[in-house]
Amino acid sequence: MVIEGSQFPSKSNFSIRNAELADANNILEWRNDIHTRLMSRTSNLVKWEKHISWFCNSLKNPEKYIYILEINKMPIGMCRFELIQKKKNEYEISVNLSSEFRGKNLGEVLLRLSIEKFNKDICGQKTISAEIKNKNRGNLDLFTKYGFNHVGLNNKFKRYIYEIN
Numbered sequence: 593m594v595i596e597g598s599q600f601p602s603k604s605n606f607s608i609r610n611a612e613l614a615d616a617n618n619i620l621e622w623r624n625d626i627h628t629r630l631m632s633r634t635s636n637l638v639k640w641e642k643h644i645s646w647f648c649n650s651l652k653n654p655e656k657y658i659y660i661l662e663i664n665k666m667p668i669g670m671c672r673f674e675l676i677q678k679k680k681n682e683y684e685i686s687v688n689l690s691s692e693f694r695g696k697n698l699g700e701v702l703l704r705l706s707i708e709k710f711n712k713d714i715c716g717q718k719t720i721s722a723e724i725k726n727k728n729r730g731n732l733d734l735f736t737k738y739g740f741n742h743v744g745l746n747n748k749f750k751r752y753i754y755e756i757n
Contacts, residue, residue: 608705611658611670616647618667619658622688631728659709661689661702668693671706673720682719683710687731699734707738711756720754 620643629635650656655675669689724731744751
């Protein structure tokens with residue numbers, strides 16, 4: 593299903609929910625998309641066996657939160673928060689949209705709804721961090737626009753943080 597600009601449903605038709613086992617195929621398809629692979633830390637294809645093991649473990653892991661963005665109940669993207677520094681209550685964020693929904697400003701919807709849900713699921717002060725490839729202009733702009741602060745740089749990635757009190 594391809595939805596063009598003005599054909600997007602009203603904001604009330606967007607929803608965010610916890611990922612479930614039935615989402616495994618979509619998440620693997622989105623992960624193995626060529627653009628996703630080029631913007632990821634590792635660009636290799638992920639095989640089903642490795643993915644389903646990771647996904648099942650992630651769904652049970654109390655330090656990981658995986659959310660699915662839907663339009664009219666159709667999954668179009670995912671967002672993952674993973675605890676990376678317990679003492680600082682720091683979670684790394686990762687976002688991914690289905691290829692047919694990229695470039696339509698839906699990253700903003702995914703990021704906003706995911707952070708809102710995550711903030712309800714995990715109360716209190718926390719830091720959300722993102723490592724984004726320098727060449728991933730879309731996500732660099734998205735995270736900056738949302739209020740993430742650029743705090744570091746290496747030859748491949750920029751690091752951003754977002755504080756929630």
